[in-house]
Amino acid sequence: MEPQIGIGVIGLGWMGRVHTASHRRVLEHFPELGVRPRLVMGADVSLERRAHAERVGFEATSEDWRAVVENPLVDAISVTVPNAMHREIAVAAIEAGKHVWVEKPVGLGAADTEAVATAARRAGVVTTVGFCYRFAPAVQRARALIRAGDIGEVNHYRGVFLADYANRPDGAASWRFFREDAGSGALGDLMAHVVDMAQHLVAPIKRCSGRTATMISRRPRPPAGEGGTHFSRVSGEDLVDVGNEDWAAALFEFEGGMVGSLEASRVIVGPRTRMRFEVHGTRGALAWELERMNELEYFALSDDGTDDGYTTILAGAGHPDFAAFQPGAGVPMGYDDLRVLEARNFLASVRDGEQREPGVDDMLACARVLEAIERSAASGAWESAR
Ligand SMILES: NC(=O)c1ccc[n+]([C@@H]2O[C@H](COP(=O)([O-])OP(=O)(O)OC[C@H]3O[C@@H](n4cnc5c(N)ncnc54)[C@H](O)[C@@H]3O)[C@@H](O)[C@H]2O)c1
Structure with a gap:
C-alpha cells in the first residue's frame, strides 16, 4: 500500500x-x-x-x-x-x-x-x-486560452461575487459579522476569491480605488451557546451592531496598465452565489460563473462581425481534470469536486515536498489588494496594492 x-x-x-x-x-x-x-x-x-x-x-x-x-x-x-x-x-x-x-x-x-x-x-x-475556484475545469481551460493568446491581449477584466447569504435582516450575527472574529466582511469572505481569480488569470493588481458599505447594520444575536452560521436566521429583538462591510467594490489597474472592476456583496437580492469573471481581450472574450460552473462563455471576434456572439462550451473530458469525475460533457461537476482537486494538489505538494499554487504567498498577494481597497475606501484616493 x-x-x-x-x-x-x-x-x-x-x-x-x-x-x-x-x-x-x-x-x-x-x-x-x-x-x-x-x-x-x-x-x-x-x-x-x-x-x-x-x-x-x-x-x-x-x-x-x-x-x-x-x-x-x-x-x-x-x-x-x-x-x-x-x-x-x-x-x-x-x-x-x-x-x-x-x-x-x-x-x-x-x-x-x-x-x-x-x-x-x-x-x-x-x-x-x-x-x-481556480480548479474548475472551465476555469483551467479559460486560463490556458488566455495564456495561449486566444482572446488577443487582455485589456479589461470584470470580477464579481454577489452572494445572498446575509440578505435578510434576521440573518444571525455569526462570527463573520465582527471585526475581531473575521477581520473584514465581504472583502475577506468573498472579494478574496474575486481578487485571487483576477491575479491568477491575468496579472498582479497594482492599485485600486475602492468603496465599502454596510447595508444591514444591526442583526439578531444567535441564541447563547450556539454561534449559528452565516446561513442561520434568528427571530428576536436582541440586535447587535455589525462590525464589517456587506459590500465592497473597486476600480483597479493590473501591472501592465490593463483596467477593470471588482465587486463583492453578501446581501444581494437576486443572485445566489454569483461569482463571475469576464475577461476581455483585443480579439475575444471569456466569461465564467460559479452558479453555472461547468459552462465557459467564449467569444471570438470574426472578420466581418455579422454573426459575432458568445458560444457556450460545456466542460467535458477534454478539459483539465474533468474526466476524473465524469466521463462525458454535460454531466455536471459540483463544488465539492473542486475541493477534491484541491486536496489532490495539496497532497501531491506534501508528497513531493514542493510548494504548489495556490499557497499562502498567493493569499498574501491577495490580502494586499484587499487592504488597498479598504484603505482607499477610507482615504478616497487610489491606493497601491504592492
Ligand atoms: N474556500 C471557500 O470556498 C470557503 C467557503 C466557506 C468558508 N471558507 C473559510 O473557511 C473558514 C471556516 O468557515 P466555515 O464556514 O466552515 O465556518 P463554520 O462556522 O461553519 O466552522 C467553523 C468551525 O470552527 C469551530 N471552532 C471555533 N472555535 C474553535 C476552537 N477554538 N477550536 C476548534 N474549533 C473551533 C466551530 O465550532 C465551527 O465548527 C473561514 O476562514 C472561511 O473564510 C472558505
Missing part, C-alpha cells in the same frame, strides 16, 4: 467537513496519487461536530486544537476555524513541522497572512490556501 499522510482537521464546521470529505474521496478520483490520506484527528469545540467527524472516519477527536498539532501521527493539518484563529493555529502547526491547508483569508489581514507565510518559509513546509 502507498505511504500514508496523517491528516488533522481543526474546525469541523462547513469547511472542515468539506476538507475531510475531500481527503476521503481523493483516491477514488486519483488512484495514482501515490499517497493515502489517513484521518488521524479532528478538533472542534462542538461535541456534535466531533461526533460527526468520528462517524465519518476520524480515529480520534479533541476539543483542544493543540492536541492535533502535537499528535505525532499527524503530518498535515487543515485550518478551517473562523479567521481570527487562522494565524495562531497555522503558525503553531507549521512550527510543529506540519504541512498546512488553510482557508482563506488566512487571518484578519495581511499582517496575519505574512506571519503564516514567513513561518512556512522558515520551516520548509508546504501550504495550500482554499482558492478552490
